[in-house]
Amino acid sequence: MLKWLFHNQQQLGLAQSAAAALAAMVVILLARRRGIHLESDALIAMARGLVQIVAVGSVLLILLRGPKWTSVFLLIAMIVAAGATSARRAKGMPGAFQVSAWAIACGAGSVIALMTWLGVIDTEITALVPVGSMLIANAMNTNGLALNRLRADVLAHGGEIETALALGAEARTSVGPYVQDSCEASLIPAIDSLRSLGIVWIPGLMAGMLLSGARPVYAAIYQFVVLAMIFAASGITSLVSTLLIRARLFTPAAQLILRPGR
Amino acid sequence: MNTPPTAAPPVLRAENLTRRVHDKILVENATFAVRSGEVLAIVGPSGAGKSSLLRLLNRLDEPTSGTVFVEGIDYREMAPQELRRKLGMVMQRPFLFPGTVAGNLDFGPKQRGENLSDEAVAALLERVGLKGYAARNVANLSGGEAQRVSVARTLANSPLVLLLDEPTSALDETSKREVEALLQEIVHDHQLTCVMVTHDSAQAMRLAGRALMMEGGRIVREGGIREVLHA
Numbered sequence A: 001m002l003k004w005l006f007h008n009q010q011q012l013g014l015a016q017s018a019a020a021a022l023a024a025m026v027v028i029l030l031a032r033r034r035g036i037h038l039e040s041d042a043l044i045a046m047a048r049g050l051v052q053i054v055a056v057g058s059v060l061l062i063l064l065r066g067p068k069w070t071s072v073f074l075l076i077a078m079i080v081a082a083g084a085t086s087a088r089r090a091k092g093m094p095g096a097f098q099v100s101a102w103a104i105a106c107g108a109g110s111v112i113a114l115m116t117w118l119g120v121i122d123t124e125i126t127a128l129v130p131v132g133s134m135l136i137a138n139a140m141n142t143n144g145l146a147l148n149r150l151r152a153d154v155l156a157h158g159g160e161i162e163t164a165l166a167l168g169a170e171a172r173t174s175v176g177p178y179v180q181d182s183c184e185a186s187l188i189p190a191i192d193s194l195r196s197l198g199i200v201w202i203p204g205l206m207a208g209m210l211l212s213g214a215r216p217v218y219a220a221i222y223q224f225v226v227l228a229m230i231f232a233a234s235g236i237t238s239l240v241s242t243l244l245i246r247a248r249l250f251t252p253a254a255q256l257i258l259r260p261g262r
Numbered sequence B: 001m002n003t004p005p006t007a008a009p010p011v012l013r014a015e016n017l018t019r020r021v022h023d024k025i026l027v028e029n030a031t032f033a034v035r036s037g038e039v040l041a042i043v044g045p046s047g048a049g050k051s052s053l054l055r056l057l058n059r060l061d062e063p064t065s066g067t068v069f070v071e072g073i074d075y076r077e078m079a080p081q082e083l084r085r086k087l088g089m090v091m092q093r094p095f096l097f098p099g100t101v102a103g104n105l106d107f108g109p110k111q112r113g114e115n116l117s118d119e120a121v122a123a124l125l126e127r128v129g130l131k132g133y134a135a136r137n138v139a140n141l142s143g144g145e146a147q148r149v150s151v152a153r154t155l156a157n158s159p160l161v162l163l164l165d166e167p168t169s170a171l172d173e174t175s176k177r178e179v180e181a182l183l184q185e186i187v188h189d190h191q192l193t194c195v196m197v198t199h200d201s202a203q204a205m206r207l208a209g210r211a212l213m214m215e216g217g218r219i220v221r222e223g224g225i226r227e228v229l230h231a
Helices: A009-033 A039-063 A070-090 A096-118 A126-158 A158-166 A171-184 A188-195 A205-210 A216-248 B048-055 B080-086 B101-111 B118-127 B143-155 B175-190 B201-207 B227-229
Strands: B008-023 B023-033 B039-043 B065-070 B089-090 B161-165 B193-197 B210-215 B217-224
Touching: A039 A126, A039 B227, A070 A126, A070 B065, A096 A126, A096 A216, A126 A158, A126 A171, A126 A188, A126 A205, A126 A216, A158 B080, A171 A188, A171 A216, A188 A216, A205 A216, A216 B143, B008 B048, B008 B193, B023 B048, B023 B065, B023 B193, B023 B217, B039 B048, B039 B201, B039 B227, B048 B161, B048 B193, B080 B089, B080 B101, B089 B143, B101 B118, B101 B143, B118 B143, B143 B175, B161 B175, B175 B193, B175 B201, B193 B201, B201 B227, B210 B227, B217 B227
Parallel strands: B039 B193, B039 B210, B089 B161, B161 B193
Antiparallel strands: B008 B023, B008 B065, B210 B217
């Protein structure tokens, strides 16, 4: 319907954004009626997301015409921003930003570097930046989920953790079951995406590849490649993130730092 | 009532223990000693700093200043794991780990690479009145049984001193009596040195020989249990 009303692409884009935002607003209102308050978080996130993607889109237009090394700086900037974003899900956890940035750099960064070296990801900025950003974004989500789950578990099970410490356990043993659970829970979306590939989810990248003339079978296989890379990046991120934050949950004398009311 | 053995050397000595959090004083200049085989009760109103003081003794919290000497050694020179094995703590709630009773009892020894034999598990369970409970799942225990398993789990580490943080306060009357009887047996028959936090004066009177009265984070009275509670 919108395509009949708007013939200019920019106007059409704005109208489509408004329609999608309207659907999100309905969800926010429904959630509010059930006592779930998403208003400020969701509205700010939507406004930020729109402004950011338009701004980045404009900058990308310039950068994509630049030399290949520009992509390295772009990806590093994305990792730092991803670290800052997902660290917010770990309120009260010491060094959450550093842990998040390092974990995403290890997870997404190592997979991007290895796959680019192997030739799985093309070195052209137009390929490296979009695929790299996909890996970074998924690593960011995984990191946020892992830290958020670990934080909630540590706060809820402080008694069990301190009991283990009081029985002479090392700090890492006392928090071990919760680190393991948070790592597993954070990887559920990545595993489910792989499991449902082609049945529930056909990534947008495939449509783009088909439009740019790739063979359908290769385009389909590449979707698996992308999702497997996402899983690898997310897995490394989650492992590194939980490992790094584990050490920061305790003082050198094995005293639990993150406790309710502190 | 437990009578303090006056000649025994102090097994535990707290010197000027202080803990402040965000300018709030939780414990201030607590100085006292506990002799071998003695039962010391820490009493006082809610918020007096009793549990905070107990947590400083096994270093679950860090003192802002002051220290504790365990058998004459400054506890900052000991590995926290070793210190906490020596000063075994029973919490207000049992916080049993998922699995069997035997698995819980084995937790402490396992941390130092040892395994409790079936005989040792059976002996510990008999000591806390839970003979034949080794294979039971902890999810099916009553509150009193869970707390007794928690006591047995702490005893499995063969502690030098038992720290009890209101171990019967979260229990119903029947369970409370069961656990108190068990503690009485342990501290009296086995002469285990014990520091217990309680808000129950009658319980303190039944179990302890000496007491510290705390108010506002400070020790305001110290001495024989009757002298402190009836002052």
